[in-house]
Amino acid sequence: MDDPCRLYLITPPVLPGGFADQLAAALDAGDVACLQLRLKDAPRDAVKRAVEALRPIAQARDVAFILNDDAILAAELGCDGVHLGQQDGDHAGARMLLSGKILGITCHDSRHLAMLAGEMGADYVAFGAFFPTSTKDAKFRATTDLLEWWSEIAEIPCVAIGGITAENCAPLVRAGADFLAVVGAVWNHPDGPVAGVRAMNAAIAAAA
């Protein structure tokens, strides 16, 4: 049997006050495979301080701590890996720098980019956006046939991202997504992030 689909949590783009406590409670609320720190446009020092505060919270719970965009900082600060987009520098260099750590690569809606990422040694490929999202101005739209195709031909896990919620995730799970990456479904959940993690886990389990 295939490994079950799991939740991949990404931080809000700007961290609110008291975020460390919110994060600990969210990670204690249910299964979370990875936490990605994604602070767009924050100065390097602020990212560094956030890694130092949040990495121990994730790692103490066996949640892989992934840094967005910056392979050098990820290596320097003891992160479990890095997530790189197509404009985020040298993927092959990051693979060498972070040997033994997790390297995830954004592949948008592209089979070609996914094949290249796989050949280069990525630990996962990410496809998206699957749904409209207010978290970022997503320029690409992916569909479930991409997840079905990738699951058929590749051993490397795939992540689905973009506008995913407990209400709309079932087709992605059934199409073979190994991970569902979310921001808003957890941090903007009307009943708070603990309820968001519980709702996502319940929806993933129900879809499987």
Ligand SMILES: Cc1ncc(COP(=O)(O)OP(=O)(O)O)c(N)n1
């Ligand atoms: C798991 C995951 N998938 C995709 C992305 C998007 O990465 P990128 O295209 O580099 O865009 P930014 O996140 O840097 O705005 C991601 N971060 N995580």
Ligand SMILES: Cc1nc(C(=O)O)sc1CCOP(=O)(O)O
């Ligand atoms: C960071 C990111 N990358 C995307 C892509 O399509 O590559 S969509 C996205 C935003 C994910 O946030 P939410 O779960 O709130 O939609």
Ligand SMILES: [Mg+2]
């Ligand atoms: Mg990026």
